[in-house]
Amino acid sequence: MIKFENVSKSYSKGSPAVRDISFEIDRGEFVFLIGSSGSGKTTLIRLMIREEKPDDGTIWVAGKNLVTMPNWKVPHFRRNVGVIFQDFRLLPNKTVAQNVAFALQVIGKPNRFIATQVPQILRLVGLEDKMERFPHQLSGGEQQRVAIARAFVNRPLILLADEPTGNLDPDTSWGVMNLLERINRTGTAVVMATHDVGIVDSMRRRVIEIDYGHLSRDQVRGVYGLGV
Amino acid sequence: MSIKYFAAETGTNLWRNRLMSLAAIFTVAISLSLVGSALLIKQGVSTATAEWKGNVQLLVFLQPKISPTEFTAVEDQLHQLPAVKSFSYVPRAQAYADFRRLLANQPDLVNAVPESAVPTFLRVSLVNPAETRAVAAIFQGQPGVDTVNDNFSAINTITTVSNVAQTVILAVAIILLVSAAVLILNVIRVAIFSRRREVAVMRLVGATNSFIQIPFMLEGLVQGLIGALVATGVVILVKSLIGYAISHFHMHLLEGFVLTSHNLIETIAVIVVAGVVVGTLGSTIAVRRFLAA
Numbered sequence: 076m077i078k079f080e081n082v083s084k085s086y087s088k089g090s091p092a093v094r095d096i097s098f099e100i101d102r103g104e105f106v107f108l109i110g111s112s113g114s115g116k117t118t119l120i121r122l123m124i125r126e127e128k129p130d131d132g133t134i135w136v137a138g139k140n141l142v143t144m145p146n147w148k149v150p151h152f153r154r155n156v157g158v159i160f161q162d163f164r165l166l167p168n169k170t171v172a173q174n175v176a177f178a179l180q181v182i183g184k185p186n187r188f189i190a191t192q193v194p195q196i197l198r199l200v201g202l203e204d205k206m207e208r209f210p211h212q213l214s215g216g217e218q219q220r221v222a223i224a225r226a227f228v229n230r231p232l233i234l235l236a237d238e239p240t241g242n243l244d245p246d247t248s249w250g251v252m253n254l255l256e257r258i259n260r261t262g263t264a265v266v267m268a269t270h271d272v273g274i275v276d277s278m279r280r281r282v283i284e285i286d287y288g289h290l291s292r293d294q295v296r297g298v299y300g301l302g303v
Numbered sequence: 304m305s306i307k308y309f310a311a312e313t314g315t316n317l318w319r320n321r322l323m324s325l326a327a328i329f330t331v332a333i334s335l336s337l338v339g340s341a342l343l344i345k346q347g348v349s350t351a352t353a354e355w356k357g358n359v360q361l362l363v364f365l366q367p368k369i370s371p372t373e374f375t376a377v378e379d380q381l382h383q384l385p386a387v388k389s390f391s392y393v394p395r396a397q398a399y400a401d402f403r404r405l406l407a408n409q410p411d412l413v414n415a416v417p418e419s420a421v422p423t424f425l426r427v428s429l430v431n432p433a434e435t436r437a438v439a440a441i442f443q444g445q446p447g448v449d450t451v452n453d454n455f456s457a458i459n460t461i462t463t464v465s466n467v468a469q470t471v472i473l474a475v476a477i478i479l480l481v482s483a484a485v486l487i488l489n490v491i492r493v494a495i496f497s498r499r500r501e502v503a504v505m506r507l508v509g510a511t512n513s514f515i516q517i518p519f520m521l522e523g524l525v526q527g528l529i530g531a532l533v534a535t536g537v538v539i540l541v542k543s544l545i546g547y548a549i550s551h552f553h554m555h556l557l558e559g560f561v562l563t564s565h566n567l568i569e570t571i572a573v574i575v576v577a578g579v580v581v582g583t584l585g586s587t588i589a590v591r592r593f594l595a596a
Contacts, residue, residue, distance in 0.1 A: 124507075153509035166501055168319070180308060181510035225508070 076102045076233060076264050077123060082132035084118055092118040094288045095132075100266060102232070105259045107275050108268040109299060110285035116268035119285070120237045123266070124156055125149050137232055154182055157226030157234040157263075161241035163218045165210040171197065171221050172206040178225045196228045197221075200254060216247030220254060227258055234258060236267040240274065248274060272299040312518040317525060320494050324526055327490040331530025331578050332537070334483030339538035339574045341476035345469050346566045347545065352465040355458060359432035362452040363425040363442050373447030380441070381427060386434045390427040398423055422449060432458060480577060487585035491523050495589050502594075512594045519590040520583055527582020531575045538574065542567055 077100040085091035093115040100106050108116050121127045122134055125141045134141040137155040144152060165174050172193050179189045197203050200220040210218055219239055226234060236255065240248035252274055259265045269275065275282060275298060282297030283290065317324045363377065381390045393401075399418040406413050429435060435458075439451045495502070505515050542562050 147512070150506070150509045150511045153507065158507055164500070164504060164507070166504060177504070178508040181505045181508060181514060183305065183514070229508070 078135040080133040082129045084129045096290045103262045105265045105280045107282045114285045115288045157231040159222045159236045161238040163222045175225045196224045200224045233264045275299040313521040323494045327526040328530045330486045332533035335534035335574045336537035337479045338476045340541045341472045342570045345472045356432045361427040364422045364449040366449045369447035388428040388430045484581045491586040492589040519586045523582040523586025527578040531578025535571050
């Protein structure tokens with residue numbers, strides 16, 4: 076599903092962001108990407124949606140080689156990958172339902188399809204009674220669930236999450252994690268960059284640790300701290 | 304569904320960013336009004352100059368004691384010269400009447416000159432004003448001819464002034480058009496910048512570039528078109544004001560400054576096309592920056 080082969084990427088300013096990273100993530104896996112701030116987690120996520128191109132190495136996502144992919148094919152590729160962020164990235168002047176519908180509209184889905192999909196996905200994330208609210212009328216956890224609904228409404232094979240609980244309190248974070256787990260159970264691979272020790276330790280999922288741009292650990296059923 | 308989506312999106316965007324839209328529309332309107340007026344004036348100057356040039360006349364003054372043979376010789380020659388478009392003989396009575404009418408504000412002079420002292424003359428129109436000198440030379444000193452008067456140097460000055468004026472006006476119009484294009488590009492760039500979140504989300508969920516671009520292009524097109532329509536109104540106003548000023552203030556020198564409705568339609572066509580092109584191009588260039596993958 077996702078395959079990195081000796082991937083390196085450096086920005087013009089500062090040190091290399093990631094160096095010689097290789098790993099493979101299968102269909103339906105749930106993977107934590109951990110490491111301290113600035114270790115390169117976000118760069119890996121950006122590489123996976125081809126927001127960036129690597130300097131070296133090969134990246135395969137959803138059966139596509141992102142290194143050789145021409146720019147015009149990127150939009151269609153992105154429809155197979157959902158992404159959520161720490162800052163939600165909702166449109167403030169659209170309601171919850173409109174935010175989700177927007178994601179379907181702009182990829183040309185027919186209105187009838189949108190009309191059935193949007194309430195269904197909002198029921199899944201538990202926001203069916205807040206469809207007409209605007210993002211600023213929601214709590215942080217609710218906003219992140221709208222973002223998840225938007226990322227998942229297209230039923231992508233992969234869901235990428237860049238510190239989705241970074242702005243949330245522990246209780247709300249667990250609500251979001253439960254939702255991500257349910258999505259994972261439908262067969263969607265979830266890759267979540269985080270440095271939330273509690274969540275990683277109690278979920279016991281595969282952990283890939285990045286340390287100053289190097290892959291320092293790849294462990295099945297891992298925890299945040301070293302070894303078990 | 305796409306056409307409906309694009310129309311709705313364009314409409315909401317225009318309304319939501321109405322202040323920015325207004326700024327863009329005003330920029331187009333003002334620039335194109337100036338460009339259009341400049342073009343109109345250029346056309347007016349051009350027709351006026353043509354009119355003045357067409358009015359180049361030779362006045363062949365005849366000696367009081369010209370013999371009929373000499374007179375016929377001059378007439379024959381005028382008939383034969385290809386450079387002569389037409390000519391007419393002005394008899395003494397008419398010459399005297401013209402003299403009295405032209406100098407009506409100087410009664411002393413008019414009264415001092417008896418009708419018999421006014422010379423008769425031939426009024427000659429030429430095919431090409433440039434040949435004035437040559438034709439004048441032919442009749443100068445011919446038996447029975449007193450003097451030949453031409454207004455060539457006056458026409459020459461007018462032509463030079465008008466050529467310079469037309470060049471300057473055209474240069475100003477081009478500079479205005481270029482600054483209009485740059486201004487529109489900037490206004491739309493700011494409008495897009497204020498919506499960069501939306502564009503970012505669109506790219507994130509996999510909207511194609513053309514899909515993202517089309518509402519912005521339509522927005523620029525609508526802004527350019529509305530601006531052009533406003534400018535059209537201004538130009539029509541300018542045209543009627545010029546017409547009014549010329550007829551009302553008896554600016555006889557400017558009588559040739561006629562603006563036909565053909566001139567007007569041509570100018571309006573230029574304005575509308577320029578507005579649409581500048582609006583669409585400006586928004587396309589501006590949005591492209593945000594789509595660089």
